[in-house]
Amino acid sequence: MxxxxxxxxxxxxxxxxxxxxxxxxxxxxxxxxxxxxxxxxxxxxxxxxxxxxxxxxxxxxxxxxxxxxxxxxxxHGDFGTSISLRQPVLGLVLGRLPATLELASMALLMAVLMGGAAALTATRHRGTRVEAGIDVTNGVALSIPDFLWGLLLIIIFGVLMPVFDISGRVSPDLKLPFTTQFYLVESVLRLRFDITADLLGHIFMPALALAIPLAAIIGQVLKQSLKETMELDYVTLARTKGYGETRVILREALRNAILPTLTLVGVQFTFLIGGTVIVERLFSYEGLGNMAIDAVINRDLPLIQGIVLCFALIFTGVNLVVDLTYAALNPRLRHA
Amino acid sequence: MSALLDIRNLSVALKGGPRLLRSVSLAVAAGEVRGLVGESGAGKSMIGKALLGILPRSVEVVDGQILLDGDDLLRLPPAERRRRIGQRAALIPQDPLTALNPAHRVGPQITDRLVDILRWPRARAEARALDLLAEVHIPDPGRVMKSYPHELSGGMRQRVLIASAFAAEPALIVADEPTTALDVTVQKQILRLIAEMQARHHTALLFVTHDLGVVSKVCQNLSVLYAGKVVEDTTVRDFFRAPGHPYSAALLAATPKYTDPDGSLTPVPEAVIAAVRAEVEAAETEWQHGRR
Incomplete structure (x- = not known):
């Protein structure tokens, strides 16, 4: 209770x-x-x-x-009418929100995978050149902001090796048989994998640009936390039981080491959502952030208010989720 | 008869630095309880760590053999060595408050070795864990199995760790100052419990401690360690009757006696320390020469 x-x-x-x-x-x-x-x-x-x-x-x-x-x-559910677009603000915001949520979630997923892999590899090979290499990579990833990564990615994957789409959320010639704005989710649910592929081709670069700095932070903090945990008595005891290094890291250390990282990821994720504003603009991705910039340029007061409230709601929601996850992962907090 | 554990000329050193253990030789027969005594920094814990393969990363074995069941652990491939240690040996750690993983329930921390390393079916491992928890006098073993470590007292946790150490019916258990971190009232119970479990399972025990009182109660034989070297290897009876090495004698004299509560504490005399030091330094210089 x-x-x-x-x-x-x-x-x-x-x-x-x-x-x-x-x-x-x-x-x-x-x-x-x-x-x-x-x-x-x-x-x-x-x-x-x-x-x-x-x-x-x-x-x-x-x-x-x-x-x-x-x-x-x-x-009463009336957020006013956009001055520049002459439509209800609520409808506009709700129409764009799913695109931004999909982008941010994809970026978070990428960041967790990349950062987690970096931290585990560095811990497994701690004290060697592998760890030093990962440290350097993390440093580079962290010191370049997300929109610059976006530009770099455009040059690499959009110009030099054009494998991904640089602009928009989905190819304009595709007919979308969707009822919601969660295109990515819905395309998977409807088994329209051709559309999923197109969506992924568009979301890949903006999501990666947002993910790289966050991945570096996750990698650094999780690695530090893992290395400290690896010196604790219960990890040593597990070694005497016959477990190899990889098993010890995954089974004994990871779950305890993840806690401090989780709090940080929560905070950093809100920064990432802030970052969507400029990255969406950069990739002409039709999300909330892109609309926010237009709203500011047009001095569209009701729309700005609606978007900012929506962002604030996301921030507090993320913090709530982090809090609850923390409690779920840490048995000492569950009954306390 | 070959010993269960036979450590021969084991030297352990800080990487690129001085030796912490200097040609230590030590044997433990099956079912024997051997005390390993010495003051802080003498290297007594280091022997247990070297044998269990959990030396700190800054330390390495530079010479010698650790024979367990006749096979040199140091020459086995790492995976085989880990498996062998997990199967034949176990550790009762010093501090029960930090030796259990706070994220896992108690039950899996007893059964993990059986299931993952020895490939027992889970149900059999759990039945075994329940039996062991009853053996270490834990009331309501079923409930404790499902508890998290933070829900148990220090004494209870040490009982869990003892049960866990005996889980795979190892031939040898290293008890690394297992009562030092406990409340004085609990110390006695835990000591009695370890002795009781050892007698029932006929497990050989390497009992690392700085407390000669504990040695006199639990052990049959003992090795006295000073500055990384075994200075005396004898039976407990002979040791308390007539210690052979001057350092041993001084150590014994330094132990406070309940029979003489007003007597002042006797430190180990400077002369004895100086004599042993000189011996150590001579040996160390010689070793460094041999290395070049």
């Missing part, structure tokens, strides 16, 4: 967090210079035209009052 208490407590703090985020975003987009009205009117519009449009979007009222109106709507 303590588990349930924990969950409820986390949900309560999540609500407070989201409220804070909403207040800050709402205020900031209204205080910074530039406004959507100026973007919409042709040059030479009169002050009267400006005033009329302002009144139409409710921008003539005080900021607290605007917030109350918007907040009341949000509580």
């Amino acid at each position: 303590l588990f349930l208490q924990r969950l409820l407590w986390r949900l309560a703090t999540t609500a407070v967090t989201l409220f804070g985020v909403a207040v800050i975003v709402f205020t900031v987009v209204r205080v910074v210079p530039g406004n959507p009205i100026a973007m919409m009117l042709p040059p030479g519009a009169t002050d009267a035209d400006v005033a009329r449009l302002k009144a139409l979007y409710g921008l003539d009222r005080s900021i607290p009052r605007q917030f109350l109106i918007w907040g009341w709507g949000v509580l």
Whole structure:
């Protein structure tokens, strides 16, 4: 039952967090210079035209009052209407969210596989040149940011050896018989592997660009943690039982060493989601981040607010999942 | 008769550095309980570690043989050596609080060797583990099997580790100061338990300790180690009656006696230490020469 208490407590703090985020975003987009009205009117519009449009979007009222109106709507599921796209914000965000979730999940999967493999290999060969080589690779991977990796990948796999698609989420000539926006998931479920292959060809590079720095962090932290665990008494005892080095690492050390890594991966994963904004732009990937940039350029206030709230929800959700996984993996926390 | 364990001229050194064990020879017969005593840093734990193949990475065997059942462990291929050690030998570790894996339940930590290394069917291994937990006087073995280590007390965990050490019916168990980390009240029980288990299973025991009181209660024979060298190899009875080596005599004299609670503690005399030191240094210089 303590588990349930924990969950409820986390949900309560999540609500407070989201409220804070909403207040800050709402205020900031209204205080910074530039406004959507100026973007919409042709040059030479009169002050009267400006005033009329302002009144139409409710921008003539005080900021607290605007917030109350918007907040009341949000509580009732109405996130307002995008100024530039003239569609409900909720529908726009929900339409793009699956693309970003698929991209981020794919990147996370790649990062865990690459980082995990690097950490295990380095631990298995600790103290040798193999470990030194992995350390150097990790250092390089970490010191280049995700969008630069994106450019590098475009040069390598898009220009020099054009094996992957550099632009978009899916080839535009493909007919998609899908009912949801989770293309990758749905193509697999519907056994349309031709579409899956096309989607993977598009998602590979942006996902890899996002994954490389995270993989380096996972590799470094997990390796350190594994090396420390390998010196503990219960690992030594397992050796006397007849287990070989690889078995000892996987069976005795990994599960305990993974805990500190997990917390870090949770935090870093939220950075990765932040990174999707620019990487999606780079690869013209039709996700939330790409839409966010357009929204900012157009000063589309309701859309910016909706997207930021959505990101905030993802961040808090990821942290919640990490917390719960941590408890599940660590028997000492389960009953505590 | 050939011994179960026969360590011959074993030298262990820090990689590229001085020797920690200097030509140690030591034999343990089947069913024998041999104490291995010495002060901190004498290298007594190092012998057990070398034999079980768990020397720290900074340390290596530079010379000698470790014969178990007549085969030199140091000459066996690594996989075969590990299997042989897992099958024929076991360790009762010093600190029960750190020697059990916090992520696994207790049951699998007793049965793992049987299932994974000796290829027993799981059900048979579990039945064996239940029997062993009952043998080490753990009430409700079924519940303990399903517990995590953090749910058990230190004394209980040491009992689990003793059960685990006896699981594969090994011929030799190394007990590395198995009571040092325990509460004084629990120490006696655990000591009695180890003696009891040893007698029932006729397992040879290499009992590493710095406590001569423990040796007098549990062991038949003992080897006294000083500065990485065996300075005396004798029966417990002879040792307490008339220790042969001056260091042994000094060590015995240094042990506080309950019969004389007001008596001041007697340190090992400087002269004895100096004499042994000189002997060590001479031998070490000679060894270094031989190496070049």
